[in-house]
Amino acid sequence: MVPKEKSFHSTTRSVHGWNGSGNPNPGFTVDVPTNRNIFLKTADAWMGGKRVDDAADNLWRIHDKLYDLTDFIGRHPGGRFWLETTRGTDITEAFESAHVNPAVAKMLPKFYVREATNKRNSPYTFHEDGFYKTLQRKVWPVLQRVGRGPSLKMKLMADGQAALYVATVFAAAVHASYGLAFCAGLVLWTIMGTAHNFFHQADNFRMFYFDLSPLSSSDWRITHGLSHHLYPNTLYDFEISVLEPFIHFLPEPHKHFLHRYVTPVTCHLTMLLAFFIEIIKRIAGLIIGTRKFEMINVLPWAQCVVMMLCTGSFQTGLLLYLTTICTASFFFAWVGLIAAHHHPEIYHAYDTFRSDPDWGLCQLDAVRDKIEVTGSLFLVAISFGDHSLHHLFPTVDHSKLPYLYPALIETCEEFNLNFSFVKQKELILGMYLQICSANPNPKPPGFPQIKPLIPEVVQKMIHKKKNHS
Numbered sequence: 001m002v003p004k005e006k007s008f009h010s011t012t013r014s015v016h017g018w019n020g021s022g023n024p025n026p027g028f029t030v031d032v033p034t035n036r037n038i039f040l041k042t043a044d045a046w047m048g049g050k051r052v053d054d055a056a057d058n059l060w061r062i063h064d065k066l067y068d069l070t071d072f073i074g075r076h077p078g079g080r081f082w083l084e085t086t087r088g089t090d091i092t093e094a095f096e097s098a099h100v101n102p103a104v105a106k107m108l109p110k111f112y113v114r115e116a117t118n119k120r121n122s123p124y125t126f127h128e129d130g131f132y133k134t135l136q137r138k139v140w141p142v143l144q145r146v147g148r149g150p151s152l153k154m155k156l157m158a159d160g161q162a163a164l165y166v167a168t169v170f171a172a173a174v175h176a177s178y179g180l181a182f183c184a185g186l187v188l189w190t191i192m193g194t195a196h197n198f199f200h201q202a203d204n205f206r207m208f209y210f211d212l213s214p215l216s217s218s219d220w221r222i223t224h225g226l227s228h229h230l231y232p233n234t235l236y237d238f239e240i241s242v243l244e245p246f247i248h249f250l251p252e253p254h255k256h257f258l259h260r261y262v263t264p265v266t267c268h269l270t271m272l273l274a275f276f277i278e279i280i281k282r283i284a285g286l287i288i289g290t291r292k293f294e295m296i297n298v299l300p301w302a303q304c305v306v307m308m309l310c311t312g313s314f315q316t317g318l319l320l321y322l323t324t325i326c327t328a329s330f331f332f333a334w335v336g337l338i339a340a341h342h343h344p345e346i347y348h349a350y351d352t353f354r355s356d357p358d359w360g361l362c363q364l365d366a367v368r369d370k371i372e373v374t375g376s377l378f379l380v381a382i383s384f385g386d387h388s389l390h391h392l393f394p395t396v397d398h399s400k401l402p403y404l405y406p407a408l409i410e411t412c413e414e415f416n417l418n419f420s421f422v423k424q425k426e427l428i429l430g431m432y433l434q435i436c437s438a439n440p441n442p443k444p445p446g447f448p449q450i451k452p453l454i455p456e457v458v459q460k461m462i463h464k465k466k467n468h469s
């Protein structure tokens, strides 16, 4: 039954009020994630909410077992951050997707403490004969051959973008040129896409290129890496909740008409100002003590000061900097939102949930890949291409993901899944349609049983693999 209550301001009420299929967060034991609808949505608040919902004491939960990884934090090859941050939570999805190497799971018994007494909050499964574990087994020999880390081209691209950004910022400041400040913004947008590839991996200096923007790589490791990636388009996806009330992607049956028909226009203003809102949140967090000061977060201010010093004018320097970050903000947000996740045919909370909650299948339900960028490392990096594979193997460098297509397509065929790419224009239109949508999809998610769209570069790899075997 669809609730009669209409709510414009309060998603708490709307989510609580939903009674269509019992739970807008199907499969999860918690109906509305703790802290989902608070005013100041931050990475720390999301993690704190998950700690409450997962109830893993002060330990780490993987499947139905609790582990104490305290002594392993400093020795973790992926870096301290991932384990330090996730203490007290269920890390099943993070653990399973971060490590393709089967040797890693064999280390767990050393840290075993006891069985968990409560049911896992998350519905996702990782059965050995399920889609994801089957795919992982096929992918592992490929990764052993090609490696998981960045190629030289990927590293040079990231370093080149960073150098170009610094040069453009200086040029804009020296010439007091708004045109160059706009160009600096475009370069900043591209570098953020590339740096995103690096913050998913073990600690490395290139992930800090992301902090050239007013966004923080350590926050994004949580809000993007641990939230959006592991639970895409669900109520646990921070990248959905943080946009509310400015952009509502979930097809809530009682969505206010302003959210449906006005925000598809005003969302562009939100995209333009998104970085500002982050700056304000960051300052607010520092003032009220919910955020710790990190030296790296000084980078954006330093750029602003450089622009002021070079132009000799507070106002001109500030306006130049604002031009740069508004440009980066708009392109990063818009390209991100049309990249892969939003279309009424892509799974979102409230839609009918699949009957087999294999984590890999649920990832494919919430992602679509655009055909146009496939095969170009630069376009893939700046526009979140190869996105299905990136979601399935987030710690594998983007330069290595294309090698995994034959294994993905083969596993999809084995599981009777008609994996297909889509055209970019469908995802652009889909993003706006999704904002307008208040009709949960009654069909279980999946790919349509029509001729799949596979780019030529991927077809060639599949043929090559078939010829080899």
Ligand code: HEM
Binding pocket: 069, 072, 076, 077, 078, 079, 082, 083, 086, 091, 094, 095, 098, 099, 101, 104, 107, 108, 111, 148, 200, 201, 202, 395, 396
């Ligand atoms: C929140 C959970 C975790 C996350 C997000 C995470 C993340 C990562 C990342 C990003 C890497 C680098 C990947 C690479 O080099 O390909 C890594 C490597 C590794 N992690 Fe974790 N990790 C987690 C939990 C654990 C746990 C619980 C263990 C073991 C008890 C573990 C053991 C390892 C090992 C052994 C490696 C090296 C793998 C290899 O060289 O093949 N990790 N992890």
